[in-house]
Amino acid sequence: MITQPGIATPARAGTSVNGVTGNVALRRRPPMRRTLRRRLRLLAVLLIGLVLALPLFYLVSASLMSDSQLTTYPPALLPSPLHFSNYSAAWRYLTPRSVLNSVIFTASVVALQWSLCVSGGLVLAKMRFRLRNLFIAIYGITFFVPFITVLVPTFIVTDKLHMINSYPGLIVPVVAQTAFGTLIFRQFIVNLPEELVDAAKVDGAGWWTVLVRVIVPLSKPMTGAYVAISVLTAWNMYVWPLIATSKPSLQVLTEALAPLASSEYATVPQTVGMAASVIATIPMLIAFLIAQRAFVRGLAGTGLE
Amino acid sequence: MAIVAQSRMLVGRQKRSRVGGSANWANRDRRVALTMLAPNFILFSIFVGVPVVGGLLLSFFNWGLVGWPHWVGLANYRQLFHDPTVPAAIVNTLLFVAFGVVPTVVIGLLLAVFMNIRAPGIGAIRVLYFVPWAVSFAASAVLWQWIYHPETGLLDYLLALVGINGPAWLSNTTLALPALDVIGIWLTLPVSIILYLAALQRIPETTLEAATLDGAGAYRRLVHIIWPSVRPMTVLVAIVAFLGFTNGSFDLVNIMTQGGPVNATTTLIYYTYYVAFDNVQLGYAATLAIVQLGIVVVFLSLALAAQRVANR
Numbered sequence: 357m358i359t360q361p362g363i364a365t366p367a368r369a370g371t372s373v374n375g376v377t378g379n380v381a382l383r384r385r386p387p388m389r390r391t392l393r394r395r396l397r398l399l400a401v402l403l404i405g406l407v408l409a410l411p412l413f414y415l416v417s418a419s420l421m422s423d424s425q426l427t428t429y430p431p432a433l434l435p436s437p438l439h440f441s442n443y444s445a446a447w448r449y450l451t452p453r454s455v456l457n458s459v460i461f462t463a464s465v466v467a468l469q470w471s472l473c474v475s476g477g478l479v480l481a482k483m484r485f486r487l488r489n490l491f492i493a494i495y496g497i498t499f500f501v502p503f504i505t506v507l508v509p510t511f512i513v514t515d516k517l518h519m520i521n522s523y524p525g526l527i528v529p530v531v532a533q534t535a536f537g538t539l540i541f542r543q544f545i546v547n548l549p550e551e552l553v554d555a556a557k558v559d560g561a562g563w564w565t566v567l568v569r570v571i572v573p574l575s576k577p578m579t580g581a582y583v584a585i586s587v588l589t590a591w592n593m594y595v596w597p598l599i600a601t602s603k604p605s606l607q608v609l610t611e612a613l614a615p616l617a618s619s620e621y622a623t624v625p626q627t628v629g630m631a632a633s634v635i636a637t638i639p640m641l642i643a644f645l646i647a648q649r650a651f652v653r654g655l656a657g658t659g660l661e
Numbered sequence: 662m663a664i665v666a667q668s669r670m671l672v673g674r675q676k677r678s679r680v681g682g683s684a685n686w687a688n689r690d691r692r693v694a695l696t697m698l699a700p701n702f703i704l705f706s707i708f709v710g711v712p713v714v715g716g717l718l719l720s721f722f723n724w725g726l727v728g729w730p731h732w733v734g735l736a737n738y739r740q741l742f743h744d745p746t747v748p749a750a751i752v753n754t755l756l757f758v759a760f761g762v763v764p765t766v767v768i769g770l771l772l773a774v775f776m777n778i779r780a781p782g783i784g785a786i787r788v789l790y791f792v793p794w795a796v797s798f799a800a801s802a803v804l805w806q807w808i809y810h811p812e813t814g815l816l817d818y819l820l821a822l823v824g825i826n827g828p829a830w831l832s833n834t835t836l837a838l839p840a841l842d843v844i845g846i847w848l849t850l851p852v853s854i855i856l857y858l859a860a861l862q863r864i865p866e867t868t869l870e871a872a873t874l875d876g877a878g879a880y881r882r883l884v885h886i887i888w889p890s891v892r893p894m895t896v897l898v899a900i901v902a903f904l905g906f907t908n909g910s911f912d913l914v915n916i917m918t919q920g921g922p923v924n925a926t927t928t929l930i931y932y933t934y935y936v937a938f939d940n941v942q943l944g945y946a947a948t949l950a951i952v953q954l955g956i957v958v959v960f961l962s963l964a965l966a967a968q969r970v971a972n973r
Contacts, residue, residue: 394780401776405789411847412792414815415804427813476701483690483697491698498709502957503908504930505950508937509712509719512726532708534701563693592797594912599938610799614916617802626807633800644795648788655855 415637419443419630426627439627446631449624450612451604455635458609461526461597462590466583468531474579476534477541478571482553483563492542495535503595511599519600526600526608530590537582544578545571581654584647591640609636719947726941737948747949749924750932753838754907754956757928760842761849761906766898768846769853774887776854777861787858794851798912805844806831806917831918834925841913841926842906849905853898860894861887896968903960907953929953 418426419442420435480492510529511520519525552574556566572579594610601607613636616629644651720737722730741747776787793801808815809830817827830840864887872882910928914920920927920935927935930953937946 394778397775397778398780398783398786401778401783402786402789404772404775405786408847408850409789409792411801411804411808412796414808415800418807426807429813429818431813431815431818472701472704475697479694479698483694484687485691485694486688488694491702494710495705498713500904500957500961501713502904502930502950502953504911504933505716505947505954506709506712507934508943508946508950509715510708511937512715512943513708513711515726528704529708532704534705535709538701563690563697567697588795592799594797594799594916610797613797613799613803617799617806617916629803630807633803637796637800640795640797641792644792645788648791651794652791652855655852 415630416634418627419446419634421627423625423627442625442627442631443635445625445628446635449616449628450609450632450635451607453605454607454609454612457607458591460523461593461608462587464527465530465590466586468527469534469537469586470579470582472531472534473537473541473582474572474575475567476538477543477545478563478567480538480542481545481548482550492539495539498535507595507599514600521601521603521606523606526597526606529600530593530596537586540582541575541578544575548574577653580647580650584643584650585654587643588640588651716947716950719944720951722944724943726943730944733944737945740945741948741952746924746927746932747952750927750929750949751952751956753925753927754910754929754953757838757842757845757910757926758903758906758960760839761845762899762902764842764846765849765853765902765906766895769850769898770857770891770895772850773854773857773861774883777858790854791851793847796848798848798909799916801844801848802913802916809840832922834922837918837922837925841910841917844913845906845909848909849902852901852905856894856898856901857891860891864890892971893968896964896971900961900964903964904957907957929956 414433417433417435420438420440421432422439425432425435480488514520514525514529519528552570553566556570561569592610594614597608597611613632616624616632719730721732721734723733724730772790776783776790811817811829811832816830820827828836830836868886869882872886877885907930911930911934914926914928914931915934918926920931929949933946933949933953936942936949
C-alpha cells in the first residue's frame with residue numbers, strides 16, 4: 357500500500373577481518389589456471405542466472421503457444437507455431453481502460469507524492485521552527501505499522517469521505533503515505549551544504565524559490581531512485597485498488613490480471629492469461645532495463661556499481 | 662520496496678540536527694515551514710494518522726460499516742482465544758515467514774558472493790538475477806499457477822524426469838504454503854542479492870586476495886572474512902524479507918489459494934482481510950490486525966537486538 361523508495365543512511369558494513377591466520381604456506385596458482393577458474397565461475401553464474409530467469413522465459417514462451425500445446429505432456433518449452441492471437445484475446449480481458457487506469461494511477465501517485473515528499477523533506481531538513489522534531493517523530497512512528505492494521509480504517513475514512521469508487525479515492529490515500537518519502541528526502545537534503553541555501557537567500561530568494569531552484573535540481577539522484585522504485589511499487593500495487601474500487605471502469609491492470617491466475621475455475625484459456633501477464637509486466641521490464649542503475653541505487657544506496 | 666527504506670531507517674542511526682540559538686532564531690521559518698508542510702501533513706494525518714489511531718480504537722468496538730460502532734470493551738480480544746482459525750493463522754504466518762525469510766537470506770548471500778567477480782559481461786548477467794523484481798505478485802501468480810499445475814505443469818514434469826512423482830502442489834495441505842514461499846523467494850531474491858552485493862563491494866579486494874594467497878579456501882574466506890563484513894547487512898536483509906513476506910503473503914494467497922486448501926494457507930493478514938471485507942466484522946478485524954502488529958514488533962525487537970550483537 358505504501359509507495360516509498362529505498363534510500364537512507366547506508367547500513368554500516370563491518371570491516372573487521374578476523375580469523376585468517378595460520379596457514380602461511382604460499383600456494384600461488386599459475387595464472388593460466390586462475391583464468392580458467394574465473395571463466396568456469398562466470399559460466400556457472402550465467403547458468404544459475406538463466407535458471408532464475410527461466411520462469412520469465414517460460415511465461416513469454418507459453419504466451420505464444422496454442423492451448424493444446426500448453427497442455428501437452430511432456431510440456432513444450434518453445435511455441436510452434438507462434439500464436440499471437442493470444443495477445444489480442446488477452447487485450448480484450450485486460451482492456452485498454454485498465455492499462456490507462458494503471459498509467460493514471462501510477463503517474464499521479466508518483467508525481468503527487470514526490471512533490472509532497474521533496475517539499476516536506478526541505479521543511480524538516482533546513483527550516484527552523486519549533487516542533488520540527490515532533491513532526492519528524494510522528495512520521496517516523498508510522499514506519500512499521502503493517503498495512504493490514506491501517507487497511508480497514510483507511511477504507512472507512514475513504515468511504516466516509518465518499519471517495520470509494522472514484523479516482524481520488526484510488527489515488528489520494530496512496531499519495532498520503534508520505535512518511536518514508538518525506539524522511540528519505542529530509543535525510544538527503546540535510547546532507548546538502550547549508551551554504552547553498554544561504555547563498556540563494558542572500559540573493560533575495562524565498563523558501564519556495566529555494567525549493568524549486570536549488571533543492572529540486574540538487575535532489576536529482578535521489579529523485580531518480582525514488583521515482584524508479586515508486587513507479588514499480590505503484591504499478592504492481594494490488595490490495596488498495598482491489599478495496600477502493602469495484603467499478604470495472606476504475607480497474608487497474610493487477611486487478612484485471614488476478615482473476616486470470618486461477619487455473620481451476622478459469623473460463624479463460626491459460627495461454628491468454630500468460631499473454632495478459634506479459635502485457636502487464638513488459639512496461640516495468642523495459643523501465644527496469646533502461647533505468648536499472650536507478651533501481652539498484654534506490655535499493656542499495658550509493659556504492660554499488 | 663518501501664520496506665527497504667523503512668528497514669534502513671530502523672537500522673541506520675538517525676542523525677538528529679539540533680535547532681540552536683535564540684528563541685527567535687529557532688523559530689525563524691515557522692510560517693513558511695508550516696505552509697509548505699501543510700499539504701503533506703494534512704493528507705498524511707487524514708489517511709495515515711487517523712487510521713493508525715482509529716485501528717487501535719476500533720478493536721474495542723463491533724461494527725458492520727452501517728450505523729454506529731458499538732462499544733464491546735475487550736470482547737474482541739476474548740474472541741481471539743475462542744476462534745480456532747486464529748492459532749492456525751498465526752502458525753501459518755510464522756511458517757510462511759520462516760520458510761520465506763531464511764532461504765531468501767541464505768541463498769541471497771551465497772549467490773551474491775558467487776557473482777561478486779569482475780569480468781566482462783557480468784553486469785548483463787546480473788540483470789538475469791534482478792529481473793524478477795519487476796514482476797508483480799499478480800503476474801507471477803498466473804505464471805506459477807501453471808508451473809505448479811498437477812498434470813501438465815513444468816515442475817512436476819522436471820521431477821518426473823528424475824523419477825519423482827510430483828504432487829499437486831497448491832491443493833496439498835502440507836505443500837501449498839511452501840509452494841507459495843518459493844514464489845515469494847523468487848520475487849525477493851533480487852533485493853537480497855542487491856543488498857548483499859552492496860555490502861560485499863565494501864570489502865577491499867586486497868583483503869580477499871591476501872587471504873587467498875595465504876591459502877584460505879572459499880569456505881574459510883566466507884566464514885572468516887565475508888560473513889563478519891556482511892553481518893550488519895544480514896539484519897537489514899532479514900527485516901526487508903520479513904516485511905515483504907508478511908505483507909506480500911496477502912497478494913499471493915488471495916490470488917492463488919484464497920486461504921485453502923482447508924485453511925492451509927490462511928495467514929493472519931489474509932484472515933484479517935477476510936473477516937473485514939467478507940464477514941464485515943470491522944472491529945474484530947482491527948483486533949486481528951493488532952495481533953499482526955504484535956508479531957511485527959516482536960520480530961523487529963529481535964532483529965534490532967541481533968543487530969546490536971552484530972555491531973559489537
